[in-house]
Every structure is written in structure tokens, then in C-alpha cells.
Amino acid sequence: MKKYIFTFLLALCIGVVGWLLVLYNDIRGDLDEVVNYNPPMTTQFFDKEGRLIANIFNKEHRLYVKYEDIPARVVEALVAIEDTNFFEHHGINPDAISRAMIKNVKAMGYVEGASTLTQQLIKSVSLTREKKLMRKIKEALLAIKLENVLTKEQILERYLNQVYFGHSYYGIRTAAQGYFRKDLFELNLKEIAILVGLPKAPSFYDPTRNLKFALTRANQVINRMHTLGWINEDEYNDAINDIPTVYNDTLTKNKAPYIVDFAIKILGKDIEDIKSGGYKINLTIDLDAQEIARNAIKYGYNAILDRDKKLQANPINNVIKKADEELPVEEGYFVNTLNGALVSIENSTGKILALVGGVNYEESSFNRAIQSKRQPGSAVKPFLYQTALDLGYSPASQLIDIGRTYEYESDGEEKVWQPKNYGGKFKGIITLRESLIKSRNLATINLVTDVGINEMYKGLENFGIEDMPRDLSITLGSFSISPIDMSKAYSAFSNDGIQVTPYLINSVTNVKGETVSFEPETKYVDSPEQIYLMKTILRDVVLKGTGRRASVKGLELAGKTGTTNSNVDAWFCGFSPTIQTVVWYGKDDNTAMRKSEGGGSTAAPAFSYFYRKYLEIHPELDRKFEINTNVKSSFVNGQKEYYTEISPLPKVQMPTTSESSDGKIIEF
Secondary structure (H helix, E strand, O other): OHHHHHHHHHHHHHHHHHHHHHHHHHOHHHHHHHHOOOOOEOEEEEOOOOOEEEEEOOOOEEOOOOHHHOOHHHHHHHHHHHOOOOOOOOOOOHHHHHHHHHHHHHHOOOOOOOOOHHHHHHHHHOOOOOOHHHHHHHHHHHHHHHHOOOOHHHHHHHHHHHOEOOOOEEOHHHHHHHHHOOOHHHOOHHHHHHHHHHHHOOOOOOOOOOHHHHHHHHHHHHHHHHHOOOOOHHHHHHHHHOOOOOOOOOOOOOOOHHHHHHHHHHHOOOOOOOOOEOOEEEEOOOHHHHHHHHHHHHHHHHHHHHHHHHHHHOHHHHHHHHOOOOOOOOOOOOOOOEEEEEEEEEOOOOEEEEEEOOOOOOOOOOOOOOOOOEOOHHHHHHHHHHHHHHOOOOOOOEEEEOOOOEEEEEOOEEEEEOOOOOOOOOOEEEEHHHHHHOOOHHHHHHHHHHHOHHHHHHHHHHOOOOOOOOOHHHHHOOOOEOHHHHHHHHHHHHOOOEEEOOEOEEEEEOOOOOEEEOOOOEEEOOOHHHHHHHHHHHHHHHHHOOOHHHOEOOEOOEEEEEEOHHHOEEEEEEEOOOEEEEEEEEEOOOOOOOOOOOHHHHHHHHHHHHHHHHHHHOOOOOOOOOOOOOOEEEEEOOEEEEEOOOOOOOOOOOOOEEEOOOOOEEEO
């Protein structure tokens, strides 16, 4: 009988061992995910000063950390509470298994586990839905096998990057930054103890909701380390009594959502795993400028709404509004559709310092700075006038500011176009400079007529403006363009004839540390001398023209207003000696704003706000435009005027009057 029992037990043992060997060979592939560990990692965006803009991820927010960058105290705390014999065992801990089995038998249920850190890693990475017993057997076999493939350090690195810490924080580095706003090397012992105690029950020990339980669990870690002799009495007492500050941060910390969306759109074309590849993306953005830009757009938006409320409160104005069929009269009609955008770049490089795609990203993620194409109105005029200057006109050239009637055919029907100046008046004769300063429509149309549509069309194309009609309507900006494309076009003025393409990405670094840097795209458009002529005119637009509300005390600015028919769009496009900014306001449904809203009254004040506030934090900015020594000057009708060989002063001067330095009126 004993012989049969022995034979049976022997056969059973051989069978079990054989089964385990077969199972051991069958599960070799289950280690691939652990050995070739490649978890989804958070991509981080930084501004030009290295400040974090946003953490972007798909499902798992994970900031990876290599073993050599993990403090020894973190490893000690983890091993102390989870797997004291980690560096001695070979994947499983027989002593722990025996103790757990005895306790479970006594309790007639599962009350204690005996998983090593190696087993926990396997369970986390290669989690199966099989029943617990089979899964535990596989875990044990895989743990033994894994310890023959990876070093202890490699296992710990994977574990500390894989484990979940609550709040969508995967990995201990992510949790350190999320809960304590610190990197790992900045953590104290109590903070470390809180973190290593979290994986057991992330929700229950969540320090943002259950700090008392989290501290109790952390003290267990500290007690264990003290018992093992891994910390001394002073360290123990300091840690036990410490209550760290815990933060309940958002997942992404996205400080510039329009910017980040734009960057992802750019990079996503070439980088498929942009949200999970753990890239470090350095942007050209200045977070200070971005905040000011956002406030500037909000400032202009609120001013429009305030004017609307005042009009609504005045019964006389309501009567006037009702007489105008184009303008709705219901209270607050701006609120749902009114919006704005801003693009600010560095003149010399095209680096985007700030970009705002709307008043409120949470209400609308549509990026009007990039995606919206609107008519520029009179903001197109500098390109037309620059073309004329390059064809021999000068700022002192005389233009005819009178009305004309144009007859044309549309869809087989004869039509008449009679353009007018703002206010309906005309001056007869006016200089090119004065015409642009005052944004005279009739003088501009006559200039385009005299130069020729084809020449003007080629001039606009030279500035990179596309999709234009081949008729006189281009004079008044009857084509569509986005604020960022308008910014590119205007950069020829702000950068002395070298047009730069606005760009957002400085560099991209992958998880291997390989970096790709980006350089500005440039295009020669015109000579510095010719551009300087226009710069002096645009400076006068701000000093004494339609752009007066864009001015900032102590800072030279140049730019141009733009208002389209029925006040649908309001622009101000301008620049300082170092920074260029384009501001736009309008309604998303392309309906009219009030007649009081235009480039000078609506967009220019927001432009001024941006520069005024930016100058407060950057007083070192260049305040004055550099004088181009290749440009000559003389007095025409008592006024200082600039000219070049290409754009000589006219031989015939206009009769006018001017005020001398002593206040007397001199007649010419």
C-alpha cells in the first residue's frame, strides 16, 4: 500500500513539475512587455524660458524617470514596506508565501498576499483575467524567469514608472510633481513615505482627500524603515511629526490651450505618438506675454460689451438703432458671437511670443488666430502703398481724393459701384503719406487705378498675400486672410524688408535625448530703405492718424487700422522696434458689429494694452526705431519728408500752410 502511495505521489510530483515546465515555456512571450518596457509617456511643452506650459497625454499621465535618477531613499522606503528581501530573493519569496498561506488558512479566506515587487510589476504590465490561482502561478513563474533576464535595478525602474498613484498619475515622478510640486530629489522622507504607500490603495490613501489615512500609511513606512535600522532616531522623529503640503493639481496644467493645440496640429503630421511618446517640446512662447495677450483680448472684448450696455441703456440710441436694419437691437446681442484673436511675434525671427485664438477657450476651442479667415479692410493698404513707393511714388506724392463711379457687370446685370471715404467727405488733393495716415479710401482707389490692378496684384503677391480677386475691391481688402498670415505679411515692415514666417516650435527632444531644432523661414521682399519710408508713415498713423488709440507713452509704434464694410471686422496690425502684434475682433457668424466698432476704436486699444503691460515687465525693450542712414530727408511744404533714389520727392509742391517752431503760420 505504501509503495502505491509513494508511486502515486512521485508520479504526481513529476506531473506537476512537468506541467510547470511546460507552462514555464509557454509563457515566455508574456515577458516581452516587461522586458521591452515601452509605456505611454506624457509629452511636455515648455515656454522660451523653460517654464512648463502643459502636460499632454492620452490616458496615462506618466513622466518617466531612469533608475540612476531615483533617490536611494525612495528605493529604501519602497523595499521596506513592500518587499524587504527584494535584493535577496529570485522573483518569489518562499518565507512570505508560507506566512501568507498559514494566515489565510487560519482565517479561512484570503487576508494576506505574498507578492514580491517583481510579481507586482508583472501583474501590472501583463494583467490577465484568469482566475486568481492560475494567475498567481503564472506570476510566480514569470517572476523567476524575469529575474534571470533583468537586473534588480531594471525591475525597480520599471516598477516605479509603471505603478498607479491615483489622480491619473502613473509613475513616482509624476506623483511627486502632482501631489507636492517637486521633483524626486526634492522630496523629504515623509513625502517619499506617502508616495510609496499609495499603490496599495490609491483612492483610500489619496492625500488630497484622506490626508489622515495617507499620513497613517506613511508612518507605517517610516516605522518599518526605523525597525530595519535604515533611518536613525532623529530622522524617524522628524519624519513622523512632519505634515507635508499636498496639492490637488489639474492633470495637464495647460496654461496656453490655444498654443498647445496649434503645436500638436503642427507636430502631429510627422509624429504619430505626439501625445504618448514622452517628448520635450520647447516653444517660442513667452508665458508672461501670453498672459498679457489673453488679458488684452479680454480687455478689448469687455470694452465692446460695456459700450453695448451703454447704448442699450440710452433710449435715444435705441431709436437710432431701430432705424438701421443692419444692426440688431436686442440686448446683449454681442455676447454669443463676439470674439477676438491676437498674434505677437519677434520682429527679427518670427518666433511667436503670444497667440490667443479666442476670448474663452473653454467656451470655444476654435483658434481664430490660425483657422479663421477674415477680410482685412484698410489693413491691406500699406502693401498697396509700398508697391506704389517701389514704382517711383514717394510719401510726398500727390494723390487725388475724389469720388469716382464704376460700372461693371455681375451675373449679366449692370451694376454701379460708388466707393466713399469714411464720413463721406473728400479732400481733392492729398499726399500719399496723409492718405495712408487718414486711411482715405478714395485716394487709395485712385492710386490703384493709376498704378494698375496688375501691378498692385503682383505687389500683394510679393508680400505673400493669396486668393485675391483681380479687381478694384482688393483696394478695400475684400479677400480673406487669417491673423497669423497677416502677421507674416506685416513682418516685411517690422523686419526691414525681410519677411519671416511666424513659427512656434523651437525644438523637440525624444526619450532618447535626440533633439531636432527649428530655424526661421525668411524671404526677401524689399530693401530696408524702401521699407523705412513706409515705417515712417505707419509711425504717423499711430501718432496722428487712425491708430492714435494704439499709442503707448515712451514707446515708438507703427501700424495700421483695418475696418471692413458694415464693421464686420476690426483690425490693428502694428509693431514696436522689436515686437509685432496683430489684433482682430469680430463676430463668429460674420454679422456686423456696431458702427462705433472699428480698427481704431476696437482693436487699437487692445494693441496698446498689450504693449503697455509688456513694457512694464520688460523695460529693457528698444524704445525707438533705428534711423536708416541710407534714406534722405528734406522739407516739402514745410514738412519733413523722406525719400530714396527709387522714391524721389515730387518736383511740384502742393500749396499749403504749416506751423513754424515759434508758432507762426507760414504760407507756401
